[in-house]
Amino acid sequence: MKVNTQSVNFHADQKLLNFIQTKMDKLDMYYDKIIQSDVYLKVENTSNKENKIFEAKVSVPGDSFVVKKQCKTFEEGVDSAIASLERQLKKRKEKLRA
Numbered sequence: 001m002k003v004n005t006q007s008v009n010f011h012a013d014q015k016l017l018n019f020i021q022t023k024m025d026k027l028d029m030y031y032d033k034i035i036q037s038d039v040y041l042k043v044e045n046t047s048n049k050e051n052k053i054f055e056a057k058v059s060v061p062g063d064s065f066v067v068k069k070q071c072k073t074f075e076e077g078v079d080s081a082i083a084s085l086e087r088q089l090k091k092r093k094e095k096l097r098a
Contacts, residue, residue: 001025001034007041016041016074023082027058031089035059041074056081060092 003024005017024037042053054077055068067084071077 001028001037003037003039005039005041009043009045010041012041012074019075020078023078024056027082027085027089030086031060031093033060034089035061052077054078054081056085058085058089060089063092065089 001024003021005012005020020039024039027034027037036059038057038059040053040055042055044051044053050070050072052072052074053068053070054074055066058065058067065085065088067081067088069077069081069084071080
């Protein structure tokens with residue numbers, strides 16, 4: 001699956017981009033008709049430790065799912081967002097089968 005990644009207010013290194021690509025590719029196991037996904041990585045200028053925002057938009061035929069997570073690290077945000085997307089995609093697949 002093609003993952004379009006944009007980083008706002010910083011430059012994302014290749015290791016992080018590869019990690020995101022690997023995790024997003026696993027979504028194909030739950031729903032095979034994913035058209036594309038857009039990922040936005042943002043860093044807020046706050047004194048709060050949880051200043052990393054991971055936002056993902058996954059497009060499927062007729063719908064799209066958006067998940068936004070704010071965590072201490074991008075890896076933690078990716079993991080929790082992927083878990084949420086897995087639930088949403090499973091739910092959609094069950095609805096289509098019924």
